[in-house]
Amino acid sequence: MTGMTLLIGFVPLLWVSASYDDTRRSWWGMFGWATLAFVLWNALTIWWIWYATPVGPPAATLASTTMNMIAFMLFHTVSKKAPKALAYVTLVTAWITTEYWYTVGDFSWPWLILGNGFSHEVWAVQWYEYTGVFGGTLWVLLSNILIFEALQARRSTRRWAAAACSVALPMIASLCIWQSWEQPDEGTARVSVIQPNVDCYDKFHGDTQRQERNIADLMAEVPAGAQFILLPETAVPGDYLEPGLSDFYSVGEPGAFWQELTDSLRSRHPEALLITGAGTIRRYPAGAQTETARPERFGDGYYDRFNTAVGLDSAGRMQLHHKGRLVIGVENTPTWVFDAMKFLVIDLGGTVGQIGKGLHGTAFEHNGVKTGPAICYEGLYGDFYGGFVRRGAQFMAIISNDGWWGDTPGYKHLFSISRLRAVEHRRAIARSANTGKSGFISARGDVGQTLGWEQRGVITAEVPLNSELTFYTRYGDCLARISEYILLLSVLYYVAYRYKRRNHLVK
Structure with a gap:
């Protein structure tokens, strides 16, 4: 091509x-x-x-x-x-x-x-x-x-x-x-990328325990010394209540699988930050709801459902980024168009229905290193993507769910466009996809080690860091x-x- x-x-x-x-x-x-x-x-x-x-x-x-x-x-x-x-x-x-x-x-x-x-x-x-x-x-x-x-x-x-x-x-x-x-000499971060290879269409309706065991098994394959571990968009099945990502039946405490992930980090990778996708819920009292919030089925409150990137460390501390560029028709339904044209919904990945929208890119910080956890579609927007960098990201961690279109040019094109983001902002990229193409991209756009279509596994690399801002990053x-x-x-x-x-x- x-x-x-x-x-x-x-x-x-x-x-x-x-x-x-x-x-x-x-x-x-x-x-x-x-x-x-x-x-x-x-x-x-x-x-x-x-x-x-x-x-x-x-x-x-x-x-x-x-x-x-x-x-x-x-x-x-x-x-x-x-x-x-x-x-x-x-x-x-x-x-x-x-x-x-x-x-x-x-x-x-x-x-x-x-x-x-x-x-x-x-x-x-x-x-x-x-x-x-x-x-x-x-x-x-x-x-x-x-x-x-x-x-x-x-x-x-x-x-x-x-x-x-x-x-x-x-x-x-x-x-x-x-x-x-030349890449600035600011050191590197040791990053492990996981590709679980779960069928996208079974992902939201399949066996939750099987998906959790798949993640746990792959986490065990991450080599010692990893500072960042990446799982794909919506990798953790189910929905969890913010801010502590509680199960619905245990409000105030982390969900059982989040606790298992924390324990896994503490025992195997105490110095690592796990970055993974998940569905999260934020509740609002009546009168404080957002434009995208839905009414609670019982009671007079409201809630938003977010496609979220979660940063989890071995102490159980969490950082959250809500996806800010949503897939048209699937995650974002402009009411002025789609109220009359709902039959034109375009399924391009992510989670289905009108969901909450993040305002900007967020940088996760861990042990003095900042990374930008961009979620899938956000990698198509150069200026929005730059928001992660303007907030201090020294390398980018893209998490995605690319398998919706099968083994076609779709997931390959989404990966290759990430190379342009690397050049625009001069940030190396670690990319984790559910299946499709996971891998590493240098700040010049060169492709490093990758995992291809329907490959399951873990790859690890030293990702260079950079704190300098390009002209495009500054002015969009x-x-x-x-x-x-x-x-x-x-x-x-x-x-x-x-x-x-x-x-x-x-x-």
Whole structure:
């Protein structure tokens, strides 16, 4: 798999757009070709969602294609009635803006951000530490525009030189960073990653005791000296009451399995912090509930159910992080859309139903080392992911549940996108998946030891630490926010230009 084809992927559409005139009939002709192109691109890229829910691919394709069409048809409209430079600025800023909306809106679907396409070529995008993935989107669009312009004027050396530079210079700059970047000498943390290999569909309805024994057996395989032990998202079966993770029948005391895990740490790994996923419940009195809280079945209180990362040490102390970027339709149901469209629920993993939402990334601290316990889908959001780092994480611990889509490109793509997060924030990653792909990723995005599909086991590595903040970590998606403003100015300029044309003030 390669993302390099993205650098020429828009050229055919730009060529078709240029072949049409400015009539309404031509506009609809371009609309048809663009719709066909984007539907095929989306459907062929995310077909694997079918394994989780048959309605998933059509729903995701519809949402993503709509965003793509807004950006491209706005460009096409401007290109027929205004200067070419304005049209190209509109295309670039509109596309980046609509991608940005994927990451901040209620209907969030960031899988197909163009910059994510280079997750297998991290050597070419080391400058993501300054721009994030939206810099990759900018690279794709500029390269396509300049290559298209060169093809239109095939004898123009200047245009071909510009096109070549647009492709080559970012790669050269990246390779320079690739060769010169050095991991800060801040020591390492010995991290063990566990992959339990439990079927996702049996996980929430299967034998709880069997799952607990599986975890206990794997914990026994963790080598001595481990400082951090990772289990996947929702690894511990059942739901527990916060703050002490009590069973429902023993409020105030840790649940029996949490006590067993504590005892296991105390006897085998007294210096380790166990990071694992679990379902947790937080209760509220009437009047203090959150927007996502549900009413108690008995009584007048409310409660939230969270997809939670738990940090547990050998003394029984707990640290909690609530998942803050939720899977659309499964964990997060925007009421303004899904009250009328519940049949479009997309099953992409996690726990089912509207659940509570964390506000930001949280750093777990253990023996002077901080780590960011990102949960699955949170690894798709560069700026949100940076919240863990801004709060002190020296390496990242991603826990996930990847098996919903079977042995398809889905879990592989989710793992590879983590490589981009490593580059953006220069944090090494230890990743534990239920099944799919667990392993280690360096701060340059290099992949270390891994466990593959349906492999059960434990792997251990020395993970380098880093406390320095990259430009992107500090300022987040500033490129996308700037694009929003430039797009607004471009649209206003276009409206003023057309107004003057109608009044014969522009010749």
